[in-house]
Amino acid sequence: MPTRVKICGLTRVQDALAASEAGADAIGLVFYPASPRHVGIEQARAILAVLPPFVTTVGLFVNAPAEAVRAALAALPLDLLQFHGEEPPEYCRAFGRPYLKVVRMRPGVNLVEWAARFADSRGLLLDAFVEGTPGGTGCRFDWSLIPRDLPMPIVLSGGLDADNVGEAIRRVRPWAVDVSSGVEVAKGIKDAAKIAAFMQGVRNADVRPAG
Numbered sequence: 001m002p003t004r005v006k007i008c009g010l011t012r013v014q015d016a017l018a019a020s021e022a023g024a025d026a027i028g029l030v031f032y033p034a035s036p037r038h039v040g041i042e043q044a045r046a047i048l049a050v051l052p053p054f055v056t057t058v059g060l061f062v063n064a065p066a067e068a069v070r071a072a073l074a075a076l077p078l079d080l081l082q083f084h085g086e087e088p089p090e091y092c093r094a095f096g097r098p099y100l101k102v103v104r105m106r107p108g109v110n111l112v113e114w115a116a117r118f119a120d121s122r123g124l125l126l127d128a129f130v131e132g133t134p135g136g137t138g139c140r141f142d143w144s145l146i147p148r149d150l151p152m153p154i155v156l157s158g159g160l161d162a163d164n165v166g167e168a169i170r171r172v173r174p175w176a177v178d179v180s181s182g183v184e185v186a187k188g189i190k191d192a193a194k195i196a197a198f199m200q201g202v203r204n205a206d207v208r209p210a211g
């Protein structure tokens with residue numbers, strides 16, 4: 001199976017075009033007001049409007065009031081929700097949409113328990129735990145914390161870039177990889193060449209998997 005790719009934290013129409021032209025499977029929009037990559041509804045609408053068919057659109061929220069999630073869903077064609085905070089399962093499933101639950105990885109995290117607790121999620125997105133910052137940090141975590149036999153798709157995230165994504169795929173064998181900082185020239189400003197290099201790194205790993 002080819003490794004799916006999500007490019008997250010887009011704030012500009014041209015970056016959505018660069019991601020889709022490079023072959024990204026999904027793009028993510030950050031609806032977390034404290035993020036430098038935060039987008040409002042109108043900005044999000046403009047970005048989503050240029051996407052071709054079959055690119056999954058993901059809305060990222062961090063401990064958001066339910067009303068804010070509902071407002072985004074009512075206004076925008078979002079395919080999938082990404083909950084990047086401490087949202088409990090009942091909250092995540094209350095919107096009646098497919099969702100990914102984020103686990104911020106550090107020693108002691110039990111992913112088997114997370115998978116059981118969020119059994120109706122479409123997968124677990126694994127990001128690095130950084131005190132005081134919920135995500136988009138550009139930090140990696142120790143991939144050996146991920147067990148091999150989890151019962152749901154894993155989206156690997158946290159400090160990925162064109163140079164390390166091949167090793168990440170060969171070691172973890174995730175369903176998908178997710179990148180934000182690693183394809184940027186500044187926070188929220190993506191770079192078409194970095195996106196293309198990241199996609200190439202994924203494709204190279206897919207054709208030369210570890211033995």
Ligand SMILES: O=C(O)c1ccccc1N[C@@H]1O[C@H](COP(=O)(O)O)[C@@H](O)[C@H]1O
Pocket residue numbers: 008009028030032035036037060062084127134135136137138139157158159160178179180181182
């Ligand atoms: O991008 C942000 O600013 C952000 C804010 C709050 C929660 C998550 C955020 N980003 C997501 O974090 C992961 C890892 O990002 P990175 O590649 O390490 O920069 C990814 O899903 C981002 O979209």
